């Protein structure tokens with residue numbers, strides 16, 4: 001079960017998209033220097049299909065992308081919810097900010113339009129730093145990854 005700790009409408013996370021970004025709690029990654037330690041806790045509203053329908057329905061005319069921020073504790077549920085969003089809101093793109101080094105086995109990248117991979121490493125900086133270890137990819141129709149970040 002995923003839990004939605006908070007959400008926001010953001011423009012920076014995914015290029016050329018206005019994203020409804022949902023912060024998911026229970027993060028298992030424990031990155032040293034984590035900027036969002038409150039997301040380690042088991043808190044928030046359960047992310048169900050009904051909850052997502054209501055939330056996205058409220059903002060569907062304002063956003064072009066739905067971004068899962070976290071959710072590494074339950075990637076299978078991320079995949080399931082991304083499939084649901086694609087079916088229910090076909091015009092909306094889907095994105096996942098994962099803190100893992102690579103996708104978990106069995107996860108189908110084609111359920112996403114964008115995927116960010118890599119844990120936060122304080123010495124290397126976040127996604128916007130040229131030294132970062134993290135990378136944002138666009139997922140092509142055949143499931144291949146096109147790297148969008150420059151590091």
Ligand code: SF4
Nearest residue numbers: 027030031034099120
């Ligand atoms: S993945 Fe993000 S929220 Fe989780 S520990 Fe790392 S920096 Fe913190």
